[in-house]
Amino acid sequence: MSSRIVVLISGSGTNLQAIIDACDDKNYPGEVVGVLSNKEDAYGLTRAKDANIATVSLSHKAFTTREDYDQALIAKIDAFDADLIVLAGFMRILTPAFVQHFQGKLINIHPSLLPKYQGLNTHQRAIDAGETEHGVSVHFVTEELDGGPVILQAKVPVFDGDTVDDLSARVHEQEHRIYPLVVKWFAEKRLTMQGDNAVLDGNVLAVSGYAND
Numbered sequence: 001m002s003s004r005i006v007v008l009i010s011g012s013g014t015n016l017q018a019i020i021d022a023c024d025d026k027n028y029p030g031e032v033v034g035v036l037s038n039k040e041d042a043y044g045l046t047r048a049k050d051a052n053i054a055t056v057s058l059s060h061k062a063f064t065t066r067e068d069y070d071q072a073l074i075a076k077i078d079a080f081d082a083d084l085i086v087l088a089g090f091m092r093i094l095t096p097a098f099v100q101h102f103q104g105k106l107i108n109i110h111p112s113l114l115p116k117y118q119g120l121n122t123h124q125r126a127i128d129a130g131e132t133e134h135g136v137s138v139h140f141v142t143e144e145l146d147g148g149p150v151i152l153q154a155k156v157p158v159f160d161g162d163t164v165d166d167l168s169a170r171v172h173e174q175e176h177r178i179y180p181l182v183v184k185w186f187a188e189k190r191l192t193m194q195g196d197n198a199v200l201d202g203n204v205l206a207v208s209g210y211a212n213d
Contacts, residue, residue: 013044
């Protein structure tokens, strides 16, 4: 039986599309059953509708507090009976109550080699720091922003003269490869969060996640 996946977005949804495309393979062990956005004009909602996936638009502007919004969001997600919640460019800082409710089945993708460059503007910060490599991390979500245990990273080179757009394009290409893979691991019940660790096939992963050098 396929794992039921709910994806949260705020924008164009390119990582959502990568996961939808992966699910098209009849051997893929997951199915996207719902896509939720805090922005009604997010193009990712169109991607979902084109794939006949249920969508929910829930604007945070309709709520007076972050806590009230997150409680409403929890109710919408729970209605899908989700096995896994995937954050794919969902530009909201989540409340502790939300994170605790979905602990262990909530993952995020972040455009840096965590723990470096938590937060925003990661590509510019990497360029400004003179980094020679940059990348992307998929991690379990905890109450610490971009601080949960890393599952998998992909590295890209940073070249002299790179612009943010250059580096972003290189990172995006890797994002679209590794996010569907991590979702697959979870759907196959090979991947779990145990305490402060990501565990794959019974092995506690290193701080930088699974490495296959």
